[in-house]
Amino acid sequence: MAVKGGLMTIANEENEERFGYVFAVSGPVVTAEKMSGSAMYELVRVGYNELVGEIIRLEGDMATIQVYEETSGVTVGDPVLRTGKPLSVELGPGILGSIFDGIQRPLKDINELTQSIYIPKGVNVPCLAREIDWEFNPLNVKAGSHITGG
Structure with a gap:
């Protein structure tokens, strides 16, 4: 699986199960087919420009996607790559x-x-x-101290 900036890319993705295809485009909302196995709020990459989108509705194998970039140029049949990760x-x-x-x-x-x-x-x-190393000086903590996540 190819990774670009921490995300999978459409160009080098070999697993077809991770793909759906654009069924309809209406402004920033894209409907995609063959999206079974997707999850609500999953991050997806739409079209050949790999626009950032999020699944906002699932019905059967159809997914409604909110795209957070300009969708001009996205057409029916363009790939939709499922990342399996939530938008975060x-x-x-x-x-x-x-x-x-x-x-x-x-x-x-x-x-x-x-x-x-x-x-x-x-x-x-x-x-x-x-590429930046950040300095961290913990206070009131020594080797062997019990710590927990916040």
């Missing part, structure tokens, strides 16, 4: 001080990548910088 955001050091669009894509990084003030369709960049 990433939390961690570096999130403060960054500016994101509505699906947590960092605007500064997109601008540096594309040299444009516009966000191109299907652009996929990591939400948080992976």
Whole structure:
């Protein structure tokens, strides 16, 4: 399975079971067929530009998808890749001080990548910088201490 920026990509995906196909397009809402096995709120990549979308309704093998990018150019028969993951955001050091669009894509990084003030369709960049080492100094914790998740 090919991964681009942490997500599977349509171009290199070999498992046809992970694909559905566009049945209808109406503005930002896409209906896809052959989507049995999908889950509500699952993240999907729509069309050859791999637009970010989320399943908002399931009925039989049909899925209604809310696409969070411009859908012009998406046509009947285009592939829809199921990721098997929910649409989610990433939390961690570096999130403060960054500016994101509505699906947590960092605007500064997109601008540096594309040299444009516009966000191109299907652009996929990591939400948080992976190359920065963040300093962490825990307080009141020593080796052998019992800790739990918050």
